[in-house]
Amino acid sequence: MCIIRSRSIRNIRTDQYYTLIAIYRNLKKTYQLKMSAMKKYFWDSEETEYMLKVLRELDIAKHLDGRKVRNLKLFKVAEKRMKQAGYHRSIDQIRHRWKVLKTSYYSWNNNQQTVKLTRFPQYATTMQSIMDESETWNRSHDTNRGPVRIRNRPKPTVHEEDTEDSEEEVVTAAQSLHDNSTVDVIIKTDPDPETPPEMDSNLRIGFIGAGNMAYGIAKGVLQSGDVPPTNVKVSAPSTRNFGRFQELGVAVTHSNAELVSSCDMVFVAVKPHLVATVLSEITDHVTRKHIIVSVAAGVTLATLQGLLPFDAVVLRLMPNLPCLVQQGALLFSRGTRARQEDGDLLRSLLQHCGLVEEGPEAWIDIHTGLSGSGVAFVYLFAEALAEGAVKMGMPSALAHSIAAQTVLGAGQLLRDSGKHPAQLRSEVCTPGGTTIFGLHAMEQGGVRAATMTAVETATERARELGRKSAPTATENRK
Ligand SMILES: NC(=O)C1=CN([C@@H]2O[C@H](COP(=O)(O)OP(=O)(O)OC[C@H]3O[C@@H](n4cnc5c(N)ncnc54)[C@H](OP(=O)(O)O)[C@@H]3O)[C@@H](O)[C@H]2O)C=CC1
Numbered sequence: 001m002c003i004i005r006s007r008s009i010r011n012i013r014t015d016q017y018y019t020l021i022a023i024y025r026n027l028k029k030t031y032q033l034k035m036s037a038m039k040k041y042f043w044d045s046e047e048t049e050y051m052l053k054v055l056r057e058l059d060i061a062k063h064l065d066g067r068k069v070r071n072l073k074l075f076k077v078a079e080k081r082m083k084q085a086g087y088h089r090s091i092d093q094i095r096h097r098w099k100v101l102k103t104s105y106y107s108w109n110n111n112q113q114t115v116k117l118t119r120f121p122q123y124a125t126t127m128q129s130i131m132d133e134s135e136t137w138n139r140s141h142d143t144n145r146g147p148v149r150i151r152n153r154p155k156p157t158v159h160e161e162d163t164e165d166s167e168e169e170v171v172t173a174a175q176s177l178h179d180n181s182t183v184d185v186i187i188k189t190d191p192d193p194e195t196p197p198e199m200d201s202n203l204r205i206g207f208i209g210a211g212n213m214a215y216g217i218a219k220g221v222l223q224s225g226d227v228p229p230t231n232v233k234v235s236a237p238s239t240r241n242f243g244r245f246q247e248l249g250v251a252v253t254h255s256n257a258e259l260v261s262s263c264d265m266v267f268v269a270v271k272p273h274l275v276a277t278v279l280s281e282i283t284d285h286v287t288r289k290h291i292i293v294s295v296a297a298g299v300t301l302a303t304l305q306g307l308l309p310f311d312a313v314v315l316r317l318m319p320n321l322p323c324l325v326q327q328g329a330l331l332f333s334r335g336t337r338a339r340q341e342d343g344d345l346l347r348s349l350l351q352h353c354g355l356v357e358e359g360p361e362a363w364i365d366i367h368t369g370l371s372g373s374g375v376a377f378v379y380l381f382a383e384a385l386a387e388g389a390v391k392m393g394m395p396s397a398l399a400h401s402i403a404a405q406t407v408l409g410a411g412q413l414l415r416d417s418g419k420h421p422a423q424l425r426s427e428v429c430t431p432g433g434t435t436i437f438g439l440h441a442m443e444q445g446g447v448r449a450a451t452m453t454a455v456e457t458a459t460e461r462a463r464e465l466g467r468k469s470a471p472t473a474t475e476n477r478k
Pocket residue numbers: 208209210211212213214235236237238239240241256269270271272274277278295296297318319320321372
């Protein structure tokens with residue numbers, strides 16, 4: 001392009017010259033647009049430092065005491081301040097970035113001696129100061145508060161409006177909490193649709209199906225500490241999967257109907273082809289107080305709602321297998337009767353399962369391809385990595401263990417650095433070195449195209465399962 005601009009090429013006509021200039025300008029514009037779109041998703045260090053500065057000023061250190069206080073107001077102020085400084089981030093983005101940094105900080109702090117993160121120490125100093133402030137504050141206050149108390153879900157009021165809180169109000173609210181260390185949770189007195197509901201102390205959670213997904217989600221829910229194991233129940237036809245739930249202190253039953261009658265939130269975690277049978281079994285026991293959450297691949301909200309009473313509150317959730325180790329990626333969508341607060345309650349309960357996002361239903365099938373099934377694509381890749389090493393002479397056990405750590409480390413760095421994968425990939429490539437030779441071989445093998453097709457095909461299959469599980473027109477008329 002520089003050659004073109006200098007117009008030093010011989011034998012080029014003026015019209016050709018201007019055509020090339022136009023192409024160059026178009027490419028440049030596309031590149032700039034792409035870069036600005038990428039910037040929207042990836043945080044740079046300046047923006048991250050600014051966010052930490054703001055959160056620190058807002059005393060986030062005093063909200064790290066493990067209590068189930070959701071600091072939405074604080075994040076709301078942070079969002080405003082960042083906007084004033086020219087950083088346009090949503091409350092959710094700020095909250096998520098903070099969560100990621102906190103997790104990274106803890107893991108960095110625990111593994112300082114062994115883990116070499118190139119990026120994180122940059123924020124480590126600020127994070128360290130925040131954590132130190134938190135420890136000092138906790139030490140100077142009574143930490144022996146007993147169990148977290150959880151409250152009734154607020155009923156929606158007719159005149160709920162999103163009243164903008166002034167910063168002063170927020171700071172005062174935070175201050176008053178500090179002065180009263182014996183309170184278990186902040187009890188909201190003003191209705192604020194953006195604030196998630198406090199949980200009912202008697203909230204009872206049920207799982208229909210005792211498989212891997214039910215177990216992973218149950219573990220995450222219990223880890224939050226908000227719901228005691230005695231408030232959790234699981235049902236399945238056989239006892240073969242009950243043992244691990246019983247070890248968690250969870251009650252078991254063979255009756256789906258009995259489970260629904262004794263629970264408020266019910267996860268439907270059976271295989272997709274069994275959903276219709278299970279819902280027909282429980283539908284007479286589902287009332288307005290229930291929240292039904294289906295994790296079945298492909299089964300749409302319309303199908304679920306069609307199989308349940310017309311006013312049933314239904315949500316569709318797509319988790320993935322790493323929920324078993326609290327590192328899942330979960331996306332949910334609300335049905336027509338589910339309110340924002342039902343989604344907030346679900347999000348809050350699942351916070352220890354991993355990353356939890358809400359999105360339009362059309363994304364659930366895509367997420368199934370990307371992440372529900374995507375986990376298996378990563379395993380295939382890990383297996384192939386290890387087999388490559390075995391081919392080159394490394395013992396299998398060692399090769400598999402190193403492949404697992406490689407996938408884990410690459411994933412953690414990708415998540416925690418906030419960098420685009422292409423950027424990290426280029427950081428590994430020495431010109432003329434080993435990596436670029438390997439990458440060339442991968443591109444020749446079509447790994448990128450094959451992976452994209454895998455996500456596409458899995459998404460299409462989820463859509464197909466959805467169509468198959470939808471009641472036919474005749475069934476609808478019954
Ligand atoms: N596995 C994954 O990675 C993911 C799965 N999903 C979805 O999660 C759902 C569950 O999958 P997964 O946990 O892997 O499945 P599993 O096969 O591990 O578990 C299914 C469970 O359903 C129970 N079950 C079967 N029939 C009934 C019935 N009539 N009433 C009550 N329980 C019944 C089984 O009972 P029993 O113990 O007696 O056999 C078993 O406990 C599926 O719909 C799947 O699409 C979503 C995301 C990821």
